[in-house]
Each structure stands twice: as C-alpha cells, then as structure tokens.
Amino acid sequence: xxxxxxxxxxxxxxxxxxxxxxxxxxxxxxxxxxxxxxxxxxxxxxxxxxxxxxxxxxxxxxxxxxxxxxxxxxxxxxxxxxxxxxxxxxxxxxxxxxxxxxxxxxxxxxxxxxxxxxxxxxxxxxxxxxxxxxxxxxxxxxxxxxxxxxxxxxxxxxxxxxxxxxxxxxxxxxxxxxxxxxxxxxxxxxxxxxxxxxxxxxxxxxxxxxxxxxxxxxxxxxxxxxxxxxxxxxxxxxxxxxxxxxxxxxxxxxxxxxxxxxxxxxxxxxxxxxxxxxxxxxxxxxxxxxxxxxxxxxxxxxxxxxxxxxxxxxxxxxxxxxxxxxxxxxxxxxxxxxxxxxxxxxxxxxxxxxxxxxxxxxxxxxxxxxxxxxxxxxxxxxxxxxxxxxxxxxxxxxxxxxxxxxxxxxxxxxxxxxxxxxxxxxxxxxxxxxxxxxxxxxxxxxxxxxxxxxxxxxxxxxxxxxxxxxxxxxxxxxxxxxxxxxxxxxxxxxxxxxxxxxxxxxxxxxxxxxxxxxxxxxxxxxxxxxxxxxxxxxxxxxxxxxxxxxxxxxxxxxxxxxxxxxxxxxxxxxxxxxxxxxxxxxxxxxxxxxxxxxxxxxxxxxxxxxxxxxxxxxxxxxxxxxxxxxxxxxxxxxxxxxxxxxxxxxxxxxxxxxxxxxxxxxxxxxxxxxxxxxxxxxxxxxxxxxxxxxxxxxxxxxxx
Numbered sequence: 001x002x003x004x005x006x007x008x009x010x011x012x013x014x015x016x017x018x019x020x021x022x023x024x025x026x027x028x029x030x031x032x033x034x035x036x037x038x039x040x041x042x043x044x045x046x047x048x049x050x051x052x053x054x055x056x057x058x059x060x061x062x063x064x065x066x067x068x069x070x071x072x073x074x075x076x077x078x079x080x081x082x083x084x085x086x087x088x089x090x091x092x093x094x095x096x097x098x099x100x101x102x103x104x105x106x107x108x109x110x111x112x113x114x115x116x117x118x119x120x121x122x123x124x125x126x127x128x129x130x131x132x133x134x135x136x137x138x139x140x141x142x143x144x145x146x147x148x149x150x151x152x153x154x155x156x157x158x159x160x161x162x163x164x165x166x167x168x169x170x171x172x173x174x175x176x177x178x179x180x181x182x183x184x185x186x187x188x189x190x191x192x193x194x195x196x197x198x199x200x201x202x203x204x205x206x207x208x209x210x211x212x213x214x215x216x217x218x219x220x221x222x223x224x225x226x227x228x229x230x231x232x233x234x235x236x237x238x239x240x241x242x243x244x245x246x247x248x249x250x251x252x253x254x255x256x257x258x259x260x261x262x263x264x265x266x267x268x269x270x271x272x273x274x275x276x277x278x279x280x281x282x283x284x285x286x287x288x289x290x291x292x293x294x295x296x297x298x299x300x301x302x303x304x305x306x307x308x309x310x311x312x313x314x315x316x317x318x319x320x321x322x323x324x325x326x327x328x329x330x331x332x333x334x335x336x337x338x339x340x341x342x343x344x345x346x347x348x349x350x351x352x353x354x355x356x357x358x359x360x361x362x363x364x365x366x367x368x369x370x371x372x373x374x375x376x377x378x379x380x381x382x383x384x385x386x387x388x389x390x391x392x393x394x395x396x397x398x399x400x401x402x403x404x405x406x407x408x409x410x411x412x413x414x415x416x417x418x419x420x421x422x423x424x425x426x427x428x429x430x431x432x433x434x435x436x437x438x439x440x441x442x443x444x445x446x447x448x449x450x451x452x453x454x455x456x457x458x459x460x461x462x463x464x465x466x467x468x469x470x471x472x473x474x475x476x477x478x479x480x481x482x483x484x485x486x487x488x489x490x491x492x493x494x495x496x497x498x499x500x501x502x503x504x505x506x507x508x509x510x511x512x513x514x515x516x517x518x519x520x521x522x523x524x525x526x527x528x529x530x531x532x533x534x535x536x537x538x539x540x541x542x543x544x545x546x547x548x549x550x551x552x553x554x555x556x557x558x559x560x561x562x563x564x565x566x567x568x569x570x571x572x573x574x575x576x577x578x579x580x581x582x583x584x585x586x587x588x589x590x591x592x593x594x595x596x597x598x599x600x601x602x603x604x605x606x607x608x609x610x611x612x613x614x615x616x617x618x619x620x621x622x623x624x625x626x627x628x629x630x631x632x633x634x635x636x637x638x639x640x641x642x643x644x645x646x647x648x649x650x651x652x653x654x655x656x657x658x659x660x661x662x663x664x665x666x667x668x669x670x671x672x673x674x675x676x677x678x679x680x681x682x683x684x685x686x687x688x689x690x691x692x693x694x695x696x697x698x699x700x701x702x703x704x
Contacts, residue, residue: 048076049195053202062086062176063100065206066168069199070102070178077192080104081160081181083116085128087174090211093123095132095177109158115151126150127165128177135174137166137196139188143181161185166196169204176207223312225276226283234311234319238371241323245364253323254331254363257378258286258338260316261356261390265544266348274349279316281346282355286310286318289337291330308334319375328363328395335359335393356391358382366396380404410463417447418472424448425480426649429658430501430620430642433634438662440499442535442642443481444649445473465507474508475517482525482532484652489531492659501533501563506540515554522558529559535586537565549579556581563620567608578615585612589623589643595632602632609636 052069059065070082082102085095097117103109121128126149130138140163143149144156155163165179178200221233229237241253260282267275290308309321322331338357345352360381368374380403381396388394417423427441447455464470485500492498508514522529534555540548552562563584587608594601605621612619621633624643633641650658 048072049198049202052199057206059206062207062210063098065203066098066176066178067100067102069203070100073178073180073196073199074102077180079180079182081109083179085121085177085179087132087176090173090175093132095121095128097121112151112154112158112160115154119150124148127163127179131165131167131177132174135167135169135172137164137193137200139164139193141187142185155181159183164188164193164196166193166200168200168207170208170211171204175204223314226280226312228283228318229309229311231311231313234309234313234321235371235375237309238321238374241321242364242368242371242374246369251323252325252328252364253321254325254328254361255374255378256320256322256331256335256338256393257360257362257375257382258318258320258357259359259382259386261358261386263316263355266353270349270351278346278348278353278355279312281348282316282342283310283312283318285341286320286338289334289341290320291322291334319378325363328361328365331361331363332393332395335361339391339393358386358390359393360385360396361393362396377401407463410460411467411469414447414460414464414467414469417449418469418476420450422448422450423473423476424454424651425477425484426651427484427655428642428649429647429655430499430640431646433630433638433641438498438659439496439640440501440531440533441485441655442501442649443477443484443503445477446649461505465505468507470505470507471511474503474505475521478502478504478518479521479525482521482527485531486525486527488656488659489527492663497528497531498659499531499533499561500527501535503535503565504540506537509536509540509548509551515551515558518555518560519558522560530561532559533561533563533584535563535565538567545579552581566622582615582617584618584620584640586620586622586642587638592621592623592629592633592643593625596628605633606636609638613637 052072055065055068055072059068066084070084074080074082080102081104084098084100086098088094088096097119099117101113103113119126121132123129124133127138127140127143127146130148140146140149142161143163144152144161146152149155160181161183162185163179163181165177167174168176168178178196221230221236222228223230238255245251245253263275263278266278287310290310308323311319311321313319320334322334325331338359342355342357345354347353360378360383362368362374362378362381364374366377377396377400380400381394384400385392385394394400424446426444426446428444429438430440430442431437432439445457447460449455461470464473481500481502485498489497504514511517518534522532555562561583562581563586564580564582565586566588567585585608587605591601591604591608595605596602609619611617618639620640620642621629621638622642624630624633624641624645626645629643630641630645647658
C-alpha cells in the first residue's frame, strides 16, 4: 500500500515537472517568437528606411522624394492614405498643401481631398499645424472626435478614423509634413512614430541638398545685384511662351525691352556704386509696374491672375515678359506705368536724379519661332524709341527689321571703308567777317565709295557712333586734318597762321586717353597746337562737367583751342560754361537761317553774342548763306562766318587752289555786287561770295 502511494506521488511529481518544463518551453518559444517578430519588424523598418533613403538620394526633386516616401510608408504599414505639405519658404509659419498623395483605390474621398488641398495650415492649426509647432510626430486616435481637426466632417464622410503625421526637418526647422490616415481607430504606436522621425530626418537631408542645388541654380540664372532673373533664365521662359503660342495661337505674349536714358551720367559722375544703387531702385519700380496677380494658382486648379517676368539683361537693360495677354493694350499700359513710376526723382548718393527709359515692345502677333527673334525685335523697337527722343515706347513692326538689315549692311560697309581707306576730308572756309579774310577751315569727313557719289556724314555718323567705329574715323580725321593744315601753313605762311577746326564726337571725348591721343597726333604732324581748334557739342560738355573741365584744361596746356559746336540747340549750364576754357561759340545754322523771319531766332543770336563778349569768347556763325546774314551778323559784332555764302566744303585740291588764289589778295576791298546763285544743298557750284578774296578762290577751285 505504501509502495502504491509513493508511486502515485512520483507520477504527480514527474507530471508537475513535465508541465513546468512544457510551460518553460512554451514561454521560451513565445519569447523567441516575439523576438523574431520584433527582429522581423526591425528588419522591415530598416528596409523601409533604406529604400526611402536610396530613392530620395536618387530623386530629381523634393516632390518626387516625398511621393516615394508616402507610397512606401503606406504600403509598409498598411495605412491606406497619405498626403504631403511643404513650408512655402524658409522660416514660414504655415504649410502649403500639395498634390502629392498616396490614395486608396476605393471609397469616395473627393470632399476630403478638396478640403485638404484648398487649405493652407497655419501655425498650430489641425494635425499638420500641430506638427509644425512641435517639430515632432503627432497621433490622433479618432479624427472625428478631435477638436483641433478642421476637416473632421469630411473625414467622417470618407470613413477615416485615426491619423498620424511627422515632420521633415532641415536642422531644427520643419520643411515639410507628411500625414497618414486609416479607416480603423488605433492607439499611438511609439515604435512607428520613432521610425517616422528617422524617415523625416532622412528626407530633410534631401531637402537640404536640393536647396543647396537650387541656390546654385538660382545664382546661375539670376542677376546678383538686383536678384532678378538674368538673360539665360529670361530666354528660357520666353522660349516656353513662344512654344506655347505656336501650339495655341490664341495665347498672346509681349516683351518689353527697357533701356535707361542717361544712365552713364550717374556712373561717370557719381561712380559705379551709385550706379548700382540706382539700378536696384529702378528694378523695384519696374516690378511695381507689372500687372498684379490676385490669386495663387493651385496645382489642380485653373490658372488665375497674370504671369509677368522682370529680368535684368545686364548694364542698364531690363526686359519684361508679359504672358497671358488679352490684348496688346495691356503691354502699352505697362509701358505707360513704367514711364510714370520713373518720373519721380531718385536719390543717389544724397543727390536727386531723374531717370527715364526708352522702351521697345514686340508681341506674339508677329508670329515668332524663337526667343532670340522676339528679343531682337524688342531691342530694335527700343532703339527706335531712343532715336525718336527717348522717354517713350515704340512697338515693333516689319519696317524696323528692314531698317536694321540696312543698318547692319551699312556697318559692314563702314568697316570695309576703314580698311580700304575710302574716307576723305573736305574743308569749308571760316571767314573773318570784318575783312573777308579766310582765317582757317573746318575739316569735314566724307565717304568716297568706289565708283559712287560722296556719302555725307548724316548718312553714316550715327551708325559709326553706335558701333564705336567713330573712334577710328575720328582719330583718322584729326591726324589727316592736322597733317594737311601743317602743309598749308608752310606753303601759305601768314602773320596769323591758318587754323583747322575739327569735330570731336562724344565717344571720342569719353575715352580715358583722349589727351594722350591728341598730344601724339600733334607731335607726329608737327602742327602748332595753337592753330588746332577742337569742336565739341553742348551735350559732351554737360554729360560730365567736372571731367570736361579737367580734360579741356589738360589740352589747353598743350595749346589746343576749343569751340562749342551747335551752340544754343542743347541744354547749357552757364554755371559750368564760364569754367570751361573755351575760345569760341559756334551759333547753330538753324538760328542764322531764321534770323530774318523769326524775331525769336534773332534774339537768340543777339543773346549769344552778349554772352560770348561777357565770357571773352569769339563767335562763329554757321550757315551763313545770304548777304543779309553777313550784314546782320557784322552789325551784331560777330567775329567769323562759315557757310555757302562764302563756299561749300571743298576737296583738298580745291581748298588748296582757293588758298593759292586768295593769298595775294588778302587785303582786297570788299566788292559791292550781290550774291546770285541757287541755294540747293546739292548744287554743283555753291554761291560765290561777294568778297573777291573768296569769290576768286571758289571760281578757280571749281574750274579744275
């Protein structure tokens, strides 16, 4: 009996032992299984993180990286709906909804999608705004019961329950927020949220890198001074507008080419720093003149408002692309606003400065196939505006293109003319009115084309000025005129040597080494500098009065003398005029020709005479064509005359013959017979003067 009892006890003991061991094995298996599940989950998380990191690093844009992350998270976690927001600019305290989604295939969620995409979440508003504030993941167990969830009604209709969101961080700043939704209620999953934080950090590195790349691209496509788009970016945008117009001819665009008038004055007088300051101010005013857009276009919404692009091409040149025009009058309206906004004075380096602009307009109505052609034609129209008086706009038409072709041909021929030495000088006598004696000549350039008539300066000087060819032509004129006059002075010696007057253009005078160039020519030709008179215009003297004083003073030290040409036709500042070491004022021919018909012209001539006497200057009257002109000028005390009454401009040989014929008769008395000949500008024989000294010489010259 005892043996039976002890056997039963042993069985129970063994059974308990077996149960303990079995339980231990089950527990161990459970622990192992849980560990395996955790390991598997961890492996899946690592795979997800690695996949997102790899895809993000290969993405061409932030948007594509966010799209991949949304899809990967949804597919990995089983959450069916994901959406992305972006912070519109660094430091902004709001989130802009994007069109980046991972959407379920079933269910009517249109109302929820629309509510999401049409909402920009401010600081702290809703789930995205909450993440923006905290810079940390957030979880909502039931969105329909959440007080701070503006889309709760639409979420409930879509059958959505739980939601979570996490930030994409660049450093400590939120750059984007990704949110996810499920149709099941669920409590916060801290492991999942930690993983999402890691994903957010990885995506943040992508955004940071893309921002750096964008900064480089921005620097390459924007003007560093004004931060406006540069020529490269403007042409890219214009090319898109041209392509769109070719696909849809009903769409219309226009380009405004803007060039500031007299900008060089600021640079030359106040320095480049002041010029840069003015350009920044001008850019701001031009921007304010654009058509204003009153709505921000959504990625899934129709376009509203306008698309205007202001760019700086370089220097003082700006361009505007006006897209989505309904009529060309809109472009004209922008041009008008630009002129008005530039009318107010600018303050540059403590000084007031008034600016204006010449504007050319080219529109898609012309039918363009390239951006370069649009810009070219807008530039042509701008040049026309500048030619017609500045501070205005011109609209491109086909005649401008034809004129540009002719102009290009002229420029090419001018270059050939320089190379082939086709330029010649003619000389027009300058006469002492009191004695009728020739005291000198003005050298006038002509273009003698092979087997063709002479080309006069009015037909080519403007092109020479604009292209810079005037620098070469001008120096040739100066050297040739000095060389010729030196020969004449030696052949026809006088107590007062003959003088030579030579025009100096604005571009010549602006050269930094103008003094050295003139000194070298005087040295090479051996001419007495006191017999060289340089003629400059009022505009040259006023562009930079301080420099003018300095340059003229340096040349004056060489012995060179000066005339202000076409005096009275430009803007003169008498406060500066008395400081210029000028010897002579040349009254413009327009005043001389109207003296008899216009009391105003007579008064202008009389005023110039008074001014010259007060300043100790001599006066030359250009365009002296009648005996009445001569008598009136002599009565006013005018010193010298120059014009067709005495002689037309003569070739070198004819001027030489005139000097040869007139020298022995230098003191002959004035004849009493009147002048009788045609006044045609193209006459073959200009009027012979009433003075024998001039008359005899001209007849001799023309008889050759």
